[in-house]
Amino acid sequence: MKLLVNIDVPDVREAEAFYTGAFGLTPARRFGDDGVELLGFEAPLYLLRKDAGSIGAGKAARDYARHWTPVHCDVAVDDLDAALARALAAGATQDSPIRQANWGRIVTIADPFGHGWCLLQFLGRGYDEIATP
Structure with a gap:
């Protein structure tokens, strides 16, 4: 098995700038404007464009304010x-x-x-x- 980490973001380019700057990750593959694969952790990190307000898990709308997750x-x-x-x-x-x-x-x-x-x-x-x- 292999773990893949996916993070929803409203802006892939902005998120890529943060994750490469904060953690020194390296872009490996792009998926148009909708995603990027970053390497440097033990598991690949995928930043996926999902608009604020779009439906995430269940019926909850995505909200990019500071939030809690388990x-x-x-x-x-x-x-x-x-x-x-x-x-x-x-x-x-x-x-x-x-x-x-x-x-x-x-x-x-x-x-x-x-x-x-x-x-x-x-x-x-x-x-x-x-x-x-």
Whole structure:
């Protein structure tokens, strides 16, 4: 099996500029004006043009204001402060202060389209610090 990550955005070019700037991803394939495949994460990231107000899952209309979803992506980085600065410079907003945990450091951000992301920096043994045998 292979995981593909798809993100709905109202403007593919604007989203591509954010994701290449914030995370250093590289465009691989374009699908006209309706999508782009970005590489650089362990799974390919597809930005798909879906107009605001169009129907998404169920009967809910797409809304690109900051929103909550039970599914989100974490980006593990070597230097959280540098990664946060890069994401903010690309247009992200910071949702929370940087927090320290037994396993490392975390900060939550949102892309310009309201999608939430976590930036993580593992310290020590990472999640093994809190894993149960």
